[in-house]
Amino acid sequence: MLTNFLTVGQQVIILFFLIGVGFICGRTKFLADSAVTGITDFVLYVVTPCVMIQSFQRTFEVSLAGAFLQSLIFATVVTVISYFIARFTLRDNDKRRESVYRFAAIFSNCGFMALPLESALLGADGMFFGAAFLAVFNIFGWTLGLQMMTHNRQLLSIKKLITNPGILGVFCGLLLFFTSTTLPELIAAPVDYLAALNTPLPMVVIGYHLSHANLRAILCDARAWLSMAERLIIIPLVGLAFGLLIGMNTTALCACMIALCTPTAAMCTMFSVIYGQDSELSVGLVSFSTVLSILTMPLIIVLTQTLSG
Numbered sequence: 001m002l003t004n005f006l007t008v009g010q011q012v013i014i015l016f017f018l019i020g021v022g023f024i025c026g027r028t029k030f031l032a033d034s035a036v037t038g039i040t041d042f043v044l045y046v047v048t049p050c051v052m053i054q055s056f057q058r059t060f061e062v063s064l065a066g067a068f069l070q071s072l073i074f075a076t077v078v079t080v081i082s083y084f085i086a087r088f089t090l091r092d093n094d095k096r097r098e099s100v101y102r103f104a105a106i107f108s109n110c111g112f113m114a115l116p117l118e119s120a121l122l123g124a125d126g127m128f129f130g131a132a133f134l135a136v137f138n139i140f141g142w143t144l145g146l147q148m149m150t151h152n153r154q155l156l157s158i159k160k161l162i163t164n165p166g167i168l169g170v171f172c173g174l175l176l177f178f179t180s181t182t183l184p185e186l187i188a189a190p191v192d193y194l195a196a197l198n199t200p201l202p203m204v205v206i207g208y209h210l211s212h213a214n215l216r217a218i219l220c221d222a223r224a225w226l227s228m229a230e231r232l233i234i235i236p237l238v239g240l241a242f243g244l245l246i247g248m249n250t251t252a253l254c255a256c257m258i259a260l261c262t263p264t265a266a267m268c269t270m271f272s273v274i275y276g277q278d279s280e281l282s283v284g285l286v287s288f289s290t291v292l293s294i295l296t297m298p299l300i301i302v303l304t305q306t307l308s309g
Contacts, residue, residue: 022207056173
């Protein structure tokens, strides 16, 4: 167990070194807000779809397809459970803050932080199953998450959901997987190069936001602590129990748990800014949960590896 903990801890620390680069760039004003916004959009609309396509570049196997389906079911059920946990435990008279608390607890940073870690710890299979979790995240994020942040169901759009870059990347990747189609080298090489940016760029963005966060306000906020506890500990433990109960494929469970135990999604800040929620609170939750995850993520991942065998 100690060896596993050190291995996972080393990978998490590597990610935090990259976050440190972004933090320094933010403190020294080397990066401007507009530049970080551009990097975020580039990762969302270009890099993430390339990661999805790269993850599914493999020969179709029935066992892989079955474990992929398990990952989809796991992500769906756990997200629904997370919603009800947050709804009944995180309440505030200020609905702008209440929305942020709940969103922060439910949605993990399963794209920016999980995919690099899944790749490092589990290889291609980890990325494959992690893509399933990310697909469910995108669907719920742009439906349930959007409704939570806006309180306006009229903004929900099937067109927006279908044209979401992460979803499009999954659809393209699944088509390649189920047909056992391999991209020609002329196309595969650029996709691989762009996908490789998924580790450094998101970590720099997280570090930049961390450099501007008001962590002192979060430290004195009891609801913020509860929201982060649910995101980093309570919901992952519930997810682990569910995964073990249904007898998930070991690699699929580990990949999904890596995605589930990551800190609050950067989408929390994006939505709070766009739709007029408490953006300062969202930045604090995203940033401080990221700091705390350096301790909680190795513990949850090693616990998963130990219990799943």
